[in-house]
Amino acid sequence: MTETAWHEELRAKGYRVTPQRQLVLEAVKALGHGTPEEICAKVQQTARGVNISTVYRTLELLEELGMVTHTHLNHVAPTYHLAAEADHVHLVCRGCGEVSEVRPEMADGLVKGLEEELGFVADVRHLTVFGRCRGCRVA
Amino acid sequence: MTETAWHEELRAKGYRVTPQRQLVLEAVKALGHGTPEEICAKVQQTARGVNISTVYRTLELLEELGMVTHTHLNHVAPTYHLAAEADHVHLVCRGCGEVSEVRPEMADGLVKGLEEELGFVADVRHLTVFGRCRGCRVA
DNA sequence: ATAATTGCAAACACTTTGCACCGTT
DNA sequence: AACGGTGCAAAGTGTTTGCAATTAT
Numbered sequence: 001m002t003e004t005a006w007h008e009e010l011r012a013k014g015y016r017v018t019p020q021r022q023l024v025l026e027a028v029k030a031l032g033h034g035t036p037e038e039i040c041a042k043v044q045q046t047a048r049g050v051n052i053s054t055v056y057r058t059l060e061l062l063e064e065l066g067m068v069t070h071t072h073l074n075h076v077a078p079t080y081h082l083a084a085e086a087d088h089v090h091l092v093c094r095g096c097g098e099v100s101e102v103r104p105e106m107a108d109g110l111v112k113g114l115e116e117e118l119g120f121v122a123d124v125r126h127l128t129v130f131g132r133c134r135g136c137r138v139a
Numbered sequence: 140m141t142e143t144a145w146h147e148e149l150r151a152k153g154y155r156v157t158p159q160r161q162l163v164l165e166a167v168k169a170l171g172h173g174t175p176e177e178i179c180a181k182v183q184q185t186a187r188g189v190n191i192s193t194v195y196r197t198l199e200l201l202e203e204l205g206m207v208t209h210t211h212l213n214h215v216a217p218t219y220h221l222a223a224e225a226d227h228v229h230l231v232c233r234g235c236g237e238v239s240e241v242r243p244e245m246a247d248g249l250v251k252g253l254e255e256e257l258g259f260v261a262d263v264r265h266l267t268v269f270g271r272c273r274g275c276r277v278a
Numbered sequence: 279a280t281a282a283t284t285g286c287a288a289a290c291a292c293t294t295t296g297c298a299c300c301g302t303t
Numbered sequence: 304a305a306c307g308g309t310g311c312a313a314a315g316t317g318t319t320t321g322c323a324a325t326t327a328t
Contacts, residue, residue: 077293119272128267192320
Protein backbone atom coordinates (compact mmCIF):
# COMPACT_ATOMS: atom_id res chain seq x y z
CA MET A 1 0.00 0.00 0.00
CA THR A 2 1.47 3.34 -1.04
CA GLU A 3 1.84 6.32 1.21
CA THR A 4 -1.27 8.00 -0.02
CA ALA A 5 -3.39 4.95 -0.75
CA TRP A 6 -4.70 4.66 2.76
CA HIS A 7 -5.35 8.38 2.92
CA GLU A 8 -7.68 7.92 -0.01
CA GLU A 9 -9.24 4.89 1.61
CA LEU A 10 -9.86 6.81 4.79
CA ARG A 11 -11.47 9.73 2.97
CA ALA A 12 -13.50 7.41 0.78
CA LYS A 13 -15.08 5.99 3.89
CA GLY A 14 -15.78 9.38 5.36
CA TYR A 15 -12.90 9.26 7.81
CA ARG A 16 -10.30 11.95 8.11
CA VAL A 17 -6.56 11.86 7.81
CA THR A 18 -5.27 13.34 11.04
CA PRO A 19 -1.76 13.77 12.38
CA GLN A 20 -2.62 11.45 15.26
CA ARG A 21 -3.59 8.65 12.94
CA GLN A 22 -0.43 9.06 10.93
CA LEU A 23 1.67 9.15 14.07
CA VAL A 24 0.14 5.98 15.44
CA LEU A 25 0.69 4.14 12.19
CA GLU A 26 4.27 5.39 12.08
CA ALA A 27 4.83 4.17 15.60
CA VAL A 28 3.47 0.71 14.83
CA LYS A 29 5.72 0.57 11.81
CA ALA A 30 8.74 1.71 13.79
CA LEU A 31 8.16 -0.63 16.71
CA GLY A 32 7.40 -3.72 14.73
CA HIS A 33 5.45 -5.04 17.66
CA GLY A 34 3.86 -2.91 20.32
CA THR A 35 1.16 -2.73 22.95
CA PRO A 36 -1.15 0.29 22.95
CA GLU A 37 0.87 1.66 25.84
CA GLU A 38 4.16 1.23 24.02
CA ILE A 39 2.76 2.74 20.86
CA CYS A 40 1.55 5.70 22.84
CA ALA A 41 4.96 6.14 24.44
CA LYS A 42 6.67 5.91 21.07
CA VAL A 43 4.45 8.64 19.69
CA GLN A 44 5.18 10.89 22.66
CA GLN A 45 8.92 10.69 22.14
CA THR A 46 8.68 11.44 18.44
CA ALA A 47 6.50 14.47 18.55
CA ARG A 48 3.40 15.92 20.10
CA GLY A 49 1.47 13.79 22.50
CA VAL A 50 -1.42 11.60 21.53
CA ASN A 51 -3.87 10.58 24.19
CA ILE A 52 -3.99 6.92 25.09
CA SER A 53 -7.66 6.71 24.29
CA THR A 54 -6.99 8.08 20.85
CA VAL A 55 -4.39 5.39 20.41
CA TYR A 56 -6.99 2.76 21.23
CA ARG A 57 -9.52 4.30 18.90
CA THR A 58 -6.98 4.63 16.12
CA LEU A 59 -5.75 1.07 16.44
CA GLU A 60 -9.32 -0.12 16.24
CA LEU A 61 -9.84 1.92 13.10
CA LEU A 62 -6.61 0.80 11.48
CA GLU A 63 -7.48 -2.77 12.26
CA GLU A 64 -10.90 -2.34 10.70
CA LEU A 65 -9.19 -0.97 7.61
CA GLY A 66 -6.93 -4.00 7.59
CA MET A 67 -3.77 -2.01 8.11
CA VAL A 68 -2.76 -3.54 11.41
CA THR A 69 -3.58 -6.70 13.29
CA HIS A 70 -3.02 -7.78 16.82
CA THR A 71 -2.13 -10.95 18.65
CA HIS A 72 -1.72 -11.81 22.30
CA LEU A 73 1.92 -12.44 22.93
CA ASN A 74 1.84 -11.96 26.65
CA HIS A 75 -0.90 -12.35 29.14
CA VAL A 76 -1.74 -8.75 29.73
CA ALA A 77 -1.88 -6.50 26.72
CA PRO A 78 -2.45 -7.16 23.02
CA THR A 79 0.38 -6.52 20.57
CA TYR A 80 -0.23 -4.68 17.34
CA HIS A 81 1.75 -4.81 14.13
CA LEU A 82 1.37 -3.92 10.49
CA ALA A 83 -0.97 -6.22 8.66
CA ALA A 84 1.29 -6.07 5.61
CA GLU A 85 4.07 -7.62 7.66
CA ALA A 86 1.83 -9.92 9.61
CA ASP A 87 2.29 -13.00 7.53
CA HIS A 88 4.22 -14.97 10.09
CA VAL A 89 3.82 -17.15 13.13
CA HIS A 90 4.87 -15.73 16.46
CA LEU A 91 7.16 -17.51 18.84
CA VAL A 92 7.34 -16.48 22.47
CA CYS A 93 10.03 -17.85 24.75
CA ARG A 94 8.86 -18.45 28.29
CA GLY A 95 12.43 -18.23 29.50
CA CYS A 96 13.70 -14.91 28.22
CA GLY A 97 10.41 -13.54 26.95
CA GLU A 98 11.85 -12.95 23.52
CA VAL A 99 9.39 -12.69 20.68
CA SER A 100 10.41 -13.92 17.25
CA GLU A 101 8.77 -14.70 13.99
CA VAL A 102 8.95 -17.62 11.62
CA ARG A 103 7.57 -18.09 8.15
CA PRO A 104 3.99 -19.32 8.09
CA GLU A 105 4.87 -22.39 6.05
CA MET A 106 6.17 -23.92 9.25
CA ALA A 107 2.58 -24.51 10.20
CA ASP A 108 1.51 -25.95 6.87
CA GLY A 109 1.15 -29.45 8.23
CA LEU A 110 -1.06 -28.30 11.07
CA VAL A 111 -3.14 -26.10 8.80
CA LYS A 112 -3.58 -28.83 6.25
CA GLY A 113 -4.49 -31.38 8.88
CA LEU A 114 -7.13 -29.18 10.47
CA GLU A 115 -8.55 -28.36 7.08
CA GLU A 116 -8.75 -31.93 5.87
CA GLU A 117 -9.86 -33.51 9.08
CA LEU A 118 -12.22 -30.92 10.44
CA GLY A 119 -12.83 -28.41 7.73
CA PHE A 120 -11.32 -25.84 10.07
CA VAL A 121 -9.59 -22.95 8.32
CA ALA A 122 -6.78 -21.73 10.55
CA ASP A 123 -5.68 -18.13 10.69
CA VAL A 124 -1.96 -18.68 10.90
CA ARG A 125 -1.23 -15.00 11.19
CA HIS A 126 -2.79 -15.00 14.61
CA LEU A 127 -0.91 -18.05 15.74
CA THR A 128 1.43 -17.76 18.68
CA VAL A 129 3.54 -20.63 19.87
CA PHE A 130 4.82 -20.59 23.42
CA GLY A 131 7.86 -22.54 24.43
CA ARG A 132 11.56 -22.23 25.11
CA CYS A 133 14.21 -20.98 22.74
CA ARG A 134 17.55 -22.66 22.21
CA GLY A 135 19.25 -20.58 24.83
CA CYS A 136 16.62 -21.04 27.50
CA ARG A 137 15.92 -24.66 26.80
CA VAL A 138 18.47 -26.06 29.18
CA ALA A 139 18.42 -23.36 31.80
CA MET B 140 -3.70 -38.67 40.53
CA THR B 141 -5.98 -40.29 43.08
CA GLU B 142 -8.53 -38.49 45.17
CA THR B 143 -6.27 -38.22 48.17
CA ALA B 144 -2.94 -37.89 46.41
CA TRP B 145 -3.15 -34.16 46.00
CA HIS B 146 -4.37 -33.74 49.55
CA GLU B 147 -1.14 -35.33 50.68
CA GLU B 148 0.80 -33.18 48.29
CA LEU B 149 -0.83 -30.07 49.63
CA ARG B 150 -0.14 -30.99 53.22
CA ALA B 151 3.40 -32.03 52.41
CA LYS B 152 4.06 -28.54 51.17
CA GLY B 153 2.48 -26.95 54.19
CA TYR B 154 -0.73 -26.03 52.41
CA ARG B 155 -4.15 -26.91 53.72
CA VAL B 156 -6.98 -28.85 52.22
CA THR B 157 -9.96 -26.56 52.37
CA PRO B 158 -13.48 -26.98 51.07
CA GLN B 159 -12.94 -23.99 48.80
CA ARG B 160 -9.95 -25.62 47.13
CA GLN B 161 -11.85 -28.82 46.59
CA LEU B 162 -14.83 -26.95 45.19
CA VAL B 163 -12.73 -24.98 42.75
CA LEU B 164 -11.01 -28.10 41.50
CA GLU B 165 -14.38 -29.82 41.16
CA ALA B 166 -15.70 -26.90 39.17
CA VAL B 167 -12.75 -26.92 36.78
CA LYS B 168 -13.24 -30.63 36.30
CA ALA B 169 -16.96 -30.23 35.69
CA LEU B 170 -16.63 -27.32 33.30
CA GLY B 171 -13.82 -28.69 31.20
CA HIS B 172 -12.87 -25.16 30.31
CA GLY B 173 -13.64 -22.12 32.39
CA THR B 174 -12.66 -18.58 33.17
CA PRO B 175 -12.18 -17.60 36.82
CA GLU B 176 -15.58 -15.94 36.66
CA GLU B 177 -17.26 -19.04 35.26
CA ILE B 178 -15.56 -21.26 37.77
CA CYS B 179 -16.74 -19.00 40.54
CA ALA B 180 -20.30 -19.11 39.22
CA LYS B 181 -20.17 -22.88 38.95
CA VAL B 182 -19.09 -23.16 42.56
CA GLN B 183 -21.91 -20.90 43.71
CA GLN B 184 -24.56 -23.03 42.09
CA THR B 185 -23.24 -26.25 43.55
CA ALA B 186 -22.86 -25.24 47.12
CA ARG B 187 -21.67 -22.49 49.40
CA GLY B 188 -20.17 -19.47 47.79
CA VAL B 189 -16.50 -18.96 47.26
CA ASN B 190 -15.19 -15.48 46.85
CA ILE B 191 -13.79 -14.54 43.46
CA SER B 192 -10.46 -13.59 44.96
CA THR B 193 -10.23 -17.00 46.55
CA VAL B 194 -10.89 -18.51 43.15
CA TYR B 195 -7.97 -16.58 41.71
CA ARG B 196 -5.71 -17.54 44.58
CA THR B 197 -6.75 -21.17 44.34
CA LEU B 198 -6.24 -21.39 40.60
CA GLU B 199 -2.80 -19.94 41.03
CA LEU B 200 -2.01 -22.55 43.65
CA LEU B 201 -3.44 -25.43 41.65
CA GLU B 202 -1.43 -24.31 38.67
CA GLU B 203 1.71 -24.17 40.75
CA LEU B 204 1.01 -27.73 41.86
CA GLY B 205 0.58 -28.69 38.23
CA MET B 206 -3.05 -29.69 38.60
CA VAL B 207 -4.48 -27.13 36.22
CA THR B 208 -3.16 -25.02 33.38
CA HIS B 209 -4.55 -22.09 31.55
CA THR B 210 -4.59 -20.76 28.02
CA HIS B 211 -5.98 -17.65 26.41
CA LEU B 212 -8.86 -18.64 24.25
CA ASN B 213 -10.52 -15.27 24.04
CA HIS B 214 -9.22 -11.79 24.42
CA VAL B 215 -10.54 -11.05 27.83
CA ALA B 216 -10.10 -13.75 30.41
CA PRO B 217 -7.83 -16.78 30.71
CA THR B 218 -9.34 -20.25 30.56
CA TYR B 219 -8.39 -22.92 33.05
CA HIS B 220 -8.60 -26.68 32.68
CA LEU B 221 -7.21 -29.78 34.31
CA ALA B 222 -3.57 -30.34 33.55
CA ALA B 223 -4.21 -34.06 33.30
CA GLU B 224 -6.55 -33.42 30.41
CA ALA B 225 -4.54 -30.64 28.92
CA ASP B 226 -2.70 -32.63 26.32
CA HIS B 227 -4.40 -31.14 23.31
CA VAL B 228 -4.36 -28.17 20.99
CA HIS B 229 -7.18 -25.67 21.26
CA LEU B 230 -9.22 -24.52 18.33
CA VAL B 231 -11.29 -21.37 18.55
CA CYS B 232 -13.78 -20.48 15.85
CA ARG B 233 -14.03 -16.76 15.17
CA GLY B 234 -17.48 -17.26 13.73
CA CYS B 235 -19.44 -19.07 16.41
CA GLY B 236 -16.90 -18.79 19.19
CA GLU B 237 -16.89 -22.52 19.72
CA VAL B 238 -13.87 -24.00 21.42
CA SER B 239 -12.75 -27.47 20.49
CA GLU B 240 -9.76 -29.66 21.02
CA VAL B 241 -7.65 -31.79 18.74
CA ARG B 242 -4.91 -34.26 19.47
CA PRO B 243 -1.48 -32.68 19.85
CA GLU B 244 0.00 -34.81 17.08
CA MET B 245 -1.69 -32.48 14.64
CA ALA B 246 1.06 -30.01 15.40
CA ASP B 247 3.92 -32.47 15.10
CA GLY B 248 5.19 -30.98 11.88
CA LEU B 249 5.30 -27.50 13.34
CA VAL B 250 6.91 -28.70 16.55
CA LYS B 251 9.53 -30.70 14.72
CA GLY B 252 10.28 -27.86 12.34
CA LEU B 253 10.78 -25.33 15.13
CA GLU B 254 12.93 -27.77 17.03
CA GLU B 255 15.17 -28.66 14.11
CA GLU B 256 15.43 -25.25 12.58
CA LEU B 257 15.63 -23.06 15.65
CA GLY B 258 16.09 -25.30 18.62
CA PHE B 259 12.81 -23.95 19.91
CA VAL B 260 10.86 -26.36 22.09
CA ALA B 261 7.17 -25.64 21.66
CA ASP B 262 4.64 -26.11 24.42
CA VAL B 263 1.83 -27.56 22.36
CA ARG B 264 -0.50 -27.74 25.31
CA HIS B 265 -0.62 -23.97 25.36
CA LEU B 266 -1.26 -23.70 21.66
CA THR B 267 -4.45 -22.12 20.47
CA VAL B 268 -5.36 -21.90 16.81
CA PHE B 269 -7.85 -19.27 15.73
CA GLY B 270 -9.85 -19.64 12.57
CA ARG B 271 -13.23 -20.69 11.22
CA CYS B 272 -14.91 -24.02 11.68
CA ARG B 273 -16.64 -25.93 8.90
CA GLY B 274 -19.99 -24.39 9.63
CA CYS B 275 -18.76 -20.81 9.84
CA ARG B 276 -16.32 -21.03 6.98
CA VAL B 277 -18.70 -20.01 4.28
CA ALA B 278 -20.92 -17.72 6.28
C1' DA C 279 -2.40 -22.89 69.77
C1' DT C 280 -0.66 -21.30 65.61
C1' DA C 281 -0.23 -20.43 61.10
C1' DA C 282 -2.61 -20.83 56.72
C1' DT C 283 -6.76 -19.33 54.43
C1' DT C 284 -10.77 -16.74 53.58
C1' DG C 285 -13.93 -12.77 52.58
C1' DC C 286 -14.30 -8.20 51.93
C1' DA C 287 -13.16 -3.88 50.28
C1' DA C 288 -9.83 -1.07 48.34
C1' DA C 289 -6.28 -0.73 44.92
C1' DC C 290 -4.69 -1.84 40.25
C1' DA C 291 -3.97 -2.17 35.25
C1' DC C 292 -5.99 -1.98 30.97
C1' DT C 293 -9.79 -0.44 28.05
C1' DT C 294 -14.02 1.97 26.84
C1' DT C 295 -17.23 5.79 26.90
C1' DG C 296 -19.55 10.48 27.41
C1' DC C 297 -18.96 14.92 26.27
C1' DA C 298 -17.29 19.57 25.42
C1' DC C 299 -14.10 21.61 22.35
C1' DC C 300 -11.39 21.82 18.04
C1' DG C 301 -10.30 21.41 13.13
C1' DT C 302 -11.82 20.06 8.31
C1' DT C 303 -14.61 20.34 4.75
C1' DA D 304 -22.55 25.35 9.66
C1' DA D 305 -21.94 20.46 9.97
C1' DC D 306 -19.50 16.72 11.30
C1' DG D 307 -15.63 13.84 12.46
C1' DG D 308 -11.79 13.63 15.74
C1' DT D 309 -9.43 14.65 20.12
C1' DG D 310 -8.44 15.08 25.02
C1' DC D 311 -9.92 14.50 29.41
C1' DA D 312 -12.10 12.43 33.09
C1' DA D 313 -15.27 9.09 34.57
C1' DA D 314 -16.94 4.42 34.25
C1' DG D 315 -16.01 -0.48 33.13
C1' DT D 316 -13.57 -4.91 33.18
C1' DG D 317 -10.66 -8.40 35.06
C1' DT D 318 -7.16 -9.18 38.69
C1' DT D 319 -4.43 -8.38 42.92
C1' DT D 320 -3.62 -7.05 47.68
C1' DG D 321 -4.02 -5.64 52.76
C1' DC D 322 -6.10 -7.01 56.69
C1' DA D 323 -9.11 -8.78 60.29
C1' DA D 324 -11.71 -12.85 61.13
C1' DT D 325 -11.92 -17.78 60.41
C1' DT D 326 -10.42 -22.54 60.24
C1' DA D 327 -7.34 -26.67 59.28
C1' DT D 328 -3.71 -28.90 61.45
